[in-house]
Every structure is written in structure tokens, then in C-alpha cells.
Amino acid sequence: SQKIEQNSEALNIQEGKTATLTCNYTNYSPAYLQWYRQDPGRGPVFLLLIRENEKEKRKERLKVTFDTTLKQSLFHITASQPADSATYLCALHTGGFKTIFGAGTRLFVKA
Amino acid sequence: DGGITQSPKYLFRKEGQNVTLSCEQNLNHDAMYWYRQDPGQGLRLIYYSQIVNDFQKGDIAEGYSVSREKKESFPLTVTSAQKNPTAFYLCASTLSQATNEKLFFGSGTQLSVL
Numbered sequence: 001s002q003k004i005e006q007n008s009e010a011l012n013i014q015e016g017k018t019a020t021l022t023c024n025y026t027n028y029s030p031a032y033l034q035w036y037r038q039d040p041g042r043g044p045v046f047l048l049l050i051r052e053n054e055k056e057k058r059k060e061r062l063k064v065t066f067d068t069t070l071k072q073s074l075f076h077i078t079a080s081q082p083a084d085s086a087t088y089l090c091a092l093h094t095g096g097f098k099t100i101f102g103a104g105t106r107l108f109v110k111a
Numbered sequence: 112d113g114g115i116t117q118s119p120k121y122l123f124r125k126e127g128q129n130v131t132l133s134c135e136q137n138l139n140h141d142a143m144y145w146y147r148q149d150p151g152q153g154l155r156l157i158y159y160s161q162i163v164n165d166f167q168k169g170d171i172a173e174g175y176s177v178s179r180e181k182k183e184s185f186p187l188t189v190t191s192a193q194k195n196p197t198a199f200y201l202c203a204s205t206l207s208q209a210t211n212e213k214l215f216f217g218s219g220t221q222l223s224v225l
Contacts, residue, residue, distance in 0.1 A: 004153065032212065043115075043201050043216030044154075089153070091214075097142070097161070099214065101153035 003027070006090055010106040019080045021105045023073040023090030028100070030092040033066055033073050038087045038104065047088075048075075080109045113138045117202050117217035123225050124189065124196060132187045132220045134202035141207040143185040144214070147171060148199040157200075160185055161207070189222060197223050 005024045013019050023033070032051040036044035050057040050066045050073070057064045063076040077084050090102040115136045124130045136143065142161050146154040156169030160179040174193025179185055189196045199221050203214040 008151065034213070036214075041199075041219065041221070043117075043203075043219050044214070045216070046213045049212055093212065097159055097167075098156075101146075103151055103153045 004090060004092060004100055004102040006088075006102040007105045008103065010108055012108045012110065013080055015081060015109055015111050017080055019077040019084065019107055019109070021075040021088050021090075021107065023075070023102055025071050025092060028071070028092055028094055029068075030094055032093050033064075034091045034093070034099075035062075035064055035073075035075050036089040036091060038089055040087075044089055077107075082109045082111050085109050115202055115204055115215055115217035117200075117220050119220060120218070122220055122222045124222060125225050127191045129188055129190050130222070132189070132200055132202075132222070134185045134187065134217060135183055136185075136202075136204045136215075136217075137183060138204055138206075138215060139182070140204035140215070141182070142205045143179070144203040144205075145169075145175070145177065145185070145187045146201045146203060148201060148219075154201065157187065 003026045034049045035047045037047055038044040048064045050064045061078045065074045085108050087104040087106045089104040092100045118133045144159045145157040148154050155171050157175050158169055158177040160166035163179055163182050166177050166179050176188045199219050201219050202217040
């Protein structure tokens with residue numbers, strides 16, 4: 001069956017450290033992968049998109065990698081801040097209208 | 112500011128009642144979507160619309176209905192046939208289905224059963 005897996009356990013890190021979140025998928029061949037941020041009681045907000053022919057994408061303190069052989073994406077936040085605390089969703093686009101979302105990983109950054 | 116407006120923020124449904132969730136966008140996007148979010152699960156697609164007067168079922172359309180009479184509006188009705196409606200409902204849009212790379216989301220409606 002087709003699955004997207006993100007760490008269900010919350011990630012707790014200290015301010016200033018790098019947070020690394022993982023997204024694994026099976027039985028998909030996504031054209032691209034996206035990461036969204038979601039705050040409690042709010043809708044997700046788009047952060048980054050990486051295509052299947054790209055290995056890495058950066059935006060300010062954010063970095064995403066995409067390994068189609070391992071079927072894995074890593075999402076990094078460097079120099080993390082308490083304001084980065086949120087749930088981060090991984091989403092795959094498999095063609096047509098379909099975007100498939102993972103359940104998300106909750107990140108807590110302690111001051 | 113351009114964006115997607117969902118209302119109400121909180122909604123309560125009595126047994127046997129139909130309720131309608133509003134979604135309005137001023138982004139001039141062609142494609143609109145309704146997702147359902149349950150704790151510990153990924154977003155699941157209920158319905159989507161590529162263009163005015165056209166819409167298709169997503170993965171969990173049973174017990175829901177939609178209309179797309181105007182480009183800006185895509186209301187979702189949760190019918191009494193939906194036996195487990197308690198969830199967080201998210202409306203989203205993209206410029207077009209062909210370029211649905213980046214979804215813009217509303218702030219959501221939390222629906223609960225009384």
C-alpha cells in the first residue's frame with residue numbers, strides 16, 4: 001500500500017540547534033515534494049518545494065533534501081528559535097490533482 | 112490582502128442536521144479543494160473543483176456535498192449521512208490544477224457534534 005510516514009513523536013530541541021525532520025514514503029514516484037508548517041488551529045502554510053531531479057533546496061534557515069532512491073526527504077531548520085515550534089507536514093505530488101499529506105511532526109524549540 | 116477565508120471558525124452540528132462550511136478566495140485561483148484533518152492523520156481530500164460549475168469526488172466524499180457556482184466560492188455541506196463529522200476542515204486553492212504545486216489554505220473550521 002502507499003504510505004507517507006513522518007515521526008509521530010514530537011521533536012524537542014534546544015534553541016540554536018538544528019532540527020531535522022524526516023519524511024519517508026513507499027510505493028510512490030512523486031514528481032515533487034513539499035513541506036508545510038501548521039500552527040495549532042490554523043491552516044498549513046507552504047514552506048518549500050523540491051523536485052525529483054533536485055537533491056537539495058534552501059530558503060533562509062530552511063533546507064530540504066530529497067533522495068528518490070531512499071524514498072526519503074529530510075527537512076532541516078538551522079539556528080532554531082522558539083518561534084519555529086509548530087507541526088511540519090510533508091506532502092507528495094504524484095501527478096494530476098493529487099497531493100498526499102503525511103500526518104506531520106510536532107516540533108518544540110525550548111529557549 | 113489576497114487569501115482564503117473560511118467561516119465559521121467553530122461549528123456545532125446536531126444529530127440529523129446538515130451544516131454548511133463557507134470558503135471564499137480572492138486569489139483568482141481556478142482550483143479549490145476541501146480537506147479533512149483528524150488528529151494523528153494526514154489531510155484527506157473530500158472534494159475538489161478545477162473550474163466553475165465542475166467538481167469531483169476525492170478520497171472521502173461520502174456524506175459531503177459541494178457546489179461551485181462562482182469562482183470565488185466553494186462551500187462544503189456536511190450532511191446527516193456523515194456519521195463521524197467531528198474534524199478540522201480545511202479549504203485550499205491553487206492557481207490551476209495543472210499548476211497545483213503550492214496549496215494556499217484557509218484558517219480552517221472545527222466541526223463538532225452536539
